[in-house]
Amino acid sequence: MADFAAQAAQYVPRLRRYALALTGDRHRADDLVQDTLERGWSKFHLWRQGSDLRAWLFTIMHNTFVNQLRHGVLRDSGVPLDDQALEVPVRASQEDALEIRDLEAALAKLPADFREVVLLVGLENLRYDEAAQVLGVPLGTVMSRLSRGREQLRRLMAEAASPGLKIVK
Amino acid sequence: MTAISEIDLHKFVDGQLDPARVAEVEEHLAANPEAAERVAAYRRQNEVLHARFDPVLDEPVPSGLLAKRESRWSLARYAAIVAWMAVGGVAGWALRSALDMGAPQSATLARQAAVAHAVYVPEVRHPVEVGAEQEQHLVTWLSKRLGADVKAPSLADMGYALVGGRLLPAGDGPAAQFMYQDREGRRLTLYVRRGAEVNQETAFRFAQESGVGVFYWVDGPLGYALSGDLEKSELLRIANGVYHQLNP
Numbered sequence: 001m002a003d004f005a006a007q008a009a010q011y012v013p014r015l016r017r018y019a020l021a022l023t024g025d026r027h028r029a030d031d032l033v034q035d036t037l038e039r040g041w042s043k044f045h046l047w048r049q050g051s052d053l054r055a056w057l058f059t060i061m062h063n064t065f066v067n068q069l070r071h072g073v074l075r076d077s078g079v080p081l082d083d084q085a086l087e088v089p090v091r092a093s094q095e096d097a098l099e100i101r102d103l104e105a106a107l108a109k110l111p112a113d114f115r116e117v118v119l120l121v122g123l124e125n126l127r128y129d130e131a132a133q134v135l136g137v138p139l140g141t142v143m144s145r146l147s148r149g150r151e152q153l154r155r156l157m158a159e160a161a162s163p164g165l166k167i168v169k
Numbered sequence: 170m171t172a173i174s175e176i177d178l179h180k181f182v183d184g185q186l187d188p189a190r191v192a193e194v195e196e197h198l199a200a201n202p203e204a205a206e207r208v209a210a211y212r213r214q215n216e217v218l219h220a221r222f223d224p225v226l227d228e229p230v231p232s233g234l235l236a237k238r239e240s241r242w243s244l245a246r247y248a249a250i251v252a253w254m255a256v257g258g259v260a261g262w263a264l265r266s267a268l269d270m271g272a273p274q275s276a277t278l279a280r281q282a283a284v285a286h287a288v289y290v291p292e293v294r295h296p297v298e299v300g301a302e303q304e305q306h307l308v309t310w311l312s313k314r315l316g317a318d319v320k321a322p323s324l325a326d327m328g329y330a331l332v333g334g335r336l337l338p339a340g341d342g343p344a345a346q347f348m349y350q351d352r353e354g355r356r357l358t359l360y361v362r363r364g365a366e367v368n369q370e371t372a373f374r375f376a377q378e379s380g381v382g383v384f385y386w387v388d389g390p391l392g393y394a395l396s397g398d399l400e401k402s403e404l405l406r407i408a409n410g411v412y413h414q415l416n417p
Contacts, residue, residue, distance in 0.1 A: 013225065014226065016225050016228070030234070034234055035294075037234060038292075038294065041291075099213075099217055103214070122211075122214060122215040123222060125183075128180075128183075128185065146179055147175055150211045150214060151207070153214055154214070
């Protein structure tokens with residue numbers, strides 16, 4: 001059994017990507033990654049050799065995130081977004097940059113349960129059953145959160161793109 | 170052709186649809202502009218998510234994230250402990266509980282204590298579940314869970330203050346761990362569990378497990394193990410102090 005750091009290192013960039021999308025804030029994202037890795041260290045003896053370490057780490061991150069929400073370390077919404085727009089990578093075109101800004105704003109308004117599923121599937125490319133395993137919920141719950149999360153995101157982004165107009169179903 | 174469900178649309182978006190059904194979904198979308206619009210929007214969501222967050226993948230990882238723990242606790246030592254647990258510890262416990270091979274309980278006690286010591290002593294943020302400021306609660310709680318009178322001896326005379334304690338699984342039941350720390354931040358743990366009464370001995374025994382020294386003894390229904398990364402003589406002195414406090 002090799003050591004934790006050597007095995008976990010390859011997944012750290014992905015944990016950081018997911019954490020940033022989840023929290024919407026760099027510092028909180030890095031705190032979340034750090035807490036996740038510390039828990040990984042202390043629980044590594046429980047990891048089953050040969051099983052998917054990436055899924056295991058995402059599971060720990062999910063649990064850490066939920067604990068942080070519960071204890072008020074993270075607020076679930078109302079993330080300040082003014083700073084976020086400045087972080088948009090320069091390579092994006094102006095139109096893309098607007099869309100990216102709208103997406104971030106919409107993401108922050110999404111309930112955490114929905115945001116997690118939308119990100120695990122849409123950004124981290126987890127299979128639905130993997131997402132269910134990471135979140136510790138049935139597959140059907142993943143599907144309903146994905147469906148509702150994506151639809152909310154679509155409406156929020158459409159509203160942002162056409163100010164003053166409300167989407168009427 | 171079966172009806173196209175909401176789930177099929179998401180599978181289509183995420184490339185998780187059975188290839189045999191892709192054509193059916195495409196046909197459905199051609200005939201349903203509303204569904205086609207939603208599918209396009211969901212696909213775009215995924216693209217924008219990647220456009221926004223993929224650059225993180227190319228950033229250098231802050232050195233603190235993985236290196237911090239390494240400096241506190243050298244990789245070599247961690248690897249040694251993990252390897253030893255894998256070979257001797259975990260496998261040993263699993264076999265023992267499955268086959269009840271009857272190896273001396275006390276040897277298991279020392280090993281379990283050393284593992285618990287190695288796992289929790291490096292913790293910076295969460296070394297204990299209940300801190301020393303709630304000592305009375307801690308002792309009451311652990312006594313209740315272990316079903317025996319558990320005490321947290323005071324090691325102040327020997328320069329160690331109680332940090333707190335936690336409840337742990339010990340193969341077939343609960344165990345308690347108290348953690349102590351001196352001014353330099355060196356830590357000792359006292360591990361207590363039931364079911365070590367197979368050998369009714371009270372003599373001190375010493376075991377060395379991957380750099381962690383353990384003095385252990387059995388006293389009535391409880392087994393005790395004091396673990397620390399100290400000189401053997403120093404650890405023995407403290408173990409004596411613990412024993413005499415528990416048996417005034």
